Amino acid sequence: MGVVFGDIGTSPLYALRDTFAGRHPLPLDSLHIHGIVSLMFWSMLIMVTLKYMIVLMRADNRGEGGSLALLALINREATEKRWGHGVILLGVFATALFYGDSMITPAVSVMGAIEGVAVYRPELHYAVMPLVVAILIGLFLFQARGTERVAAFFGPIMLCYFATIAVLGLVSVIGNPRVIVALSPHHAVAMFMADPWRGFLAMGAAVLAVTGAEALYADMGHFGRIPIRMSWLTLVLPALVLNYLGQAALLLRNPAALESPFYLLAPHWFQWPLLILASLAAIIASQAVISGAFSVTQQAIQLGFIPRLAIRHTSKAAGQIYIPSVNQALMIAVIILVLVFQRSTNLTATYGVAVTGAMLIDNLLLAVVLFRLWHWNPVPAAALLALFFAVDALYLGANLTKVPDGGWVPLLMGGVIFVLLTTWSRGRQLLRKHMAATGIPLEVFTKSAHSSATRVPGTAVFMASATAGVPSALLHNMKHNKVLHERVVLMTVQIEDTPVVDPASRAVVRDFGNGFYRMTLRFGFLEGTDVPAALREVALGGQPFDMMRTSFFLSRQTLLPSDKPAMAQWRERLFAWMLRNSASAMEFFRLPTNRVVELGSQIRM
Template identity: 75%
Template sequence: MSKEVVAEAVVSEPAEVAGGLGGHGHHNGSLVPMAIGAIGVVFGDIGTSPLYAMRDTFAGHHRLPLDQLHLFGIISLMFWSMMIIVTVKYVSVIMRADNKGEGGSLALLALINQNSPGKRWSSGIILLGVFATALFYGDSMITPAVSVLGAIEGVAVYKPELTHLVVPMVVGILVFLFMIQSRGTAKVARLFGPVMLAYFAVIATLGLLSVAQSPEVIWALSPHHAAQMFLADPFRGFLAMGSAVLAVTGAEALYADMGHFGRNPIRVSWLAIVLPALVCNYLGQAALLSRNPAALESPFYFLAPDWFQWPLLIIASMAAVIASQAVITGAFSVTQQAIQLGFIPRMSIKYTSVNAGQIYIPVINTALMVAVILLVLMFQKSSNLTAAYGIAVTGAMAIDNVLLAVVLFTMWKWKPWFSVPLLVLFFALDAAYLAANFTKIPDGGWVPLAMGLIIFTFLTTWSRGRQLMRQSMTEGTIPMEVFSKSAHSSATRVPGTAIFMASSSKGVPSALLHNIKHNKVLHERVVILTVAIQDVPFVDPGERCTMKDLGQGFWRLTLRFGFLEETDVPAALTAANMCGGPFEMMKTSFFLSRQTLIASSKPGMAIWREKLFAWMLRNAASAMEFFRLPTNRVVELGSQVEI
């Protein structure tokens, strides 16, 4: 799946995944600071689940009786789901499948494609990986809305007369959050770890204080309680899984953010801090509900004594904002990966720090802000939004199972007697959760599915359109060796260097043909440059450049970048002393091709998708900006292409 990209083409990488605030692939710090940093970035989503998970399981769209059978059954289900899905599946197994330290669906997809070239099933795997990415975007829209709503609703719990202010406050917080993205999050991110550490300490303490009053609730951790609930009340138990899955939303973030912190800090912070804190809080909520069923209005907030209610509201609100920040940053990272791997058009990417992991994409930020605010205004309450929450997460986790199966059998060569039972367990649990969430489609579950399908259509249309466009552009191209000999004798040579960007490493770029046709001149040094995005996060500096002398002052140069790297062409050229000497930007001209697509009846893509692709092509960011080319050294030449 190595994509070769041109100035007129497109490319530039998360997620997954989903995103972080640390440097991509750089995690050489000591374990404790890295673990604290991971708490602040990785666990915001799953960490804020206690705000609404228990409440919506018993008071949501598919209500359960608030008795010991169902209370203990749900706690058991949540606990063992966290153990199997998060601890075993993600922390112990999937996090071993890294692409040079990077995780996430797209990184795993690139790794699989790199190690399984030419396989018949590879196209299907690619589509699954792309759909998982599309679902992530749906999740990244819902997470800020449900997290901040769930936290601010504490105002209505403590002061019912202020209920009408909840939605305006949430919208205000979200607008502020999205408005500050362009300033970067480096300084704010330093506070994330300590704040989330304080949050987990608080919710664990409140949970333990409640458990101390009803210690018998500890027995709910036994798996037989979940089994008893399903045997005694199978239908309602199945429906309850649609809400119980909220306890593991955000599990995929552990894998997606692995490149920012490393697997060991994430494992340590999960096992030593986050998991115990969540278990204590869920047990505390169950103990509270067993004593006072009226607390079901908000068991999370009613855990706090009167004097600590407003401090808890502030801490929970900060945690919700942090969870939102992490998923927004994750959307930026996943978009960068998808651009680099050829699934999304070029977009303007702003680097907010010398740290390559901290980026800002204005188009994505605006689109997310609009979508999140619309969701808040449309659903009004977190209990309504949680109906939409879960399908995207469980769908992505189910797809991760398929990708994991490919890794286990084709790359790691695990023994079937060990891998098959493990996969059966993962598939069975994820399939049950996914099926339970499908029952929420009429109540709002259609939202992430619709978002996912729309985004999937955009991603696949762009990828297929670029493929067809490259094929059209390479049809009947003249071999560069033949062109260089004829052009040398028929055109006037002028001083300087001309770099012609080319999507293919073969043939003559259309910009070069148009230039010689209209201007009838050639520079002394003519370089045909192809930017190739590799299936690895980073490319070793020694492998960055390769060149070929075509004679007569013509050179073919290839620059290679990883899918997490900034495609800074001038910097790479300045560092490369080749093609007849060093490159001086003030004596170098860059020639780009800008294609205008003409929809046709040629086979390959439906007319409506061709028109969609043409619209995306027209609105793609300037190749000049994307490749960081000097604005006063660029010449663009247009051409028309039929696909």
């Protein structure tokens, strides 16, 4: 309830209000009220229920969902060829847009909830901003402790929240039962026929009712598709529909309630409890998005789109991680957004562009899955995709009209992050290509090194990014120390296109004789790369690894400017900066600090 539906569940705080009080307000009459509620209801049915719940959740990468997981699935299953550069860029750009969304969601959710203070007590309006900032700072500081301790409370709080908004909506609907006719699709059609331009512009605010839909797919790996579908169909969707109908009925009775139709649904005696409950729901929604940013970052690191970052596992449960640098960056961005935009109505102008952009990209990736992986009949597949593309394109077009009013914020954030991700991926490819071109075949090296170096007791593990050639750390060690250990292991860590790798196939070892081995350790893109733990399950020549007799040798490259760079000079400098600031391989691979030797080298690409 909390992790998956926190974002979409807090949309009633501002979604309906902003269609009539936002940047492009609609007239507050029965035609437009019925039309917008109809539009929101059918958008939830088409975009959330049909697209994500029924279709996209079938496209899982061994249980995992999300844009990067879908991209990895396409790369793994499309055996006739590796999918082109364009498909990869689409998946990366969807990920970049997700980061933009993860910055806006905590700001708009918490601000929308706390603004209830000013609704109930206008004289306390001055306290809203300090409260919002204080709550957000506390929320981000709490991340270091992990979410496991409070996870048990997420479900009950959100269950109480959804039940509450459903009851409040139902009571309001009973006072004006004719509002139920708004569920008919002809009301949305009638609104667009009578007022097409303003109806189109209002879609930029109406899309707020489905923000968080992409999170349902991304969180599939944590809970499975069946629990998510059941929760949505039996509780979340009915609660949201009842609340939107209740807000519509309230506005038809009392147009002055537009100040905050969500909070003014509550009777006087329940106003402050509703404020507390809605604030807790907003905090949980923000917590879920932040945790999602950590998970997506871990996937991006494992798939080679982000430099190594320090990752802390806050519990033994899978997915319970904390990434300090991401947490700090998100906190700074969210606080800046709050201070600059001041009100949730202003901030919702930035909301929607990133969400609808990511949804449209999911359609493109889904098209590849339907036609190339599942081999669906072209007629129903094309009809289904045409429906999804039509709806998402209309919503994206409406949200693009908000670009001058703040919609540029997530686009700018997404663009910057996209440049960072693609620069790192391209730089790594060039760096590996350069190192492979200058490498020495291991077969040649073992024959000459065995007879020309002194052998010393113990095991030396040389970490290598490539599965061929001799790593530079081994060459430097031979050049300067002129010794070799009894067992020399050239180790490469590979991240597979699957979330989890079978432990039985974790390690692949090849014996080159004379105490030389090449080992490949395979991890899934959602697994932690704990090298010492993996080595405890491996034996070389019948002997297990003894960490107290094993030394790990790492290479650290320093990139020097090239006269003829393989990519634009500014991107090469950006890659060099990212390389310098990436986390140490020692920390990333969880190597024992007292058993590591690091050797540096300078490279011109």
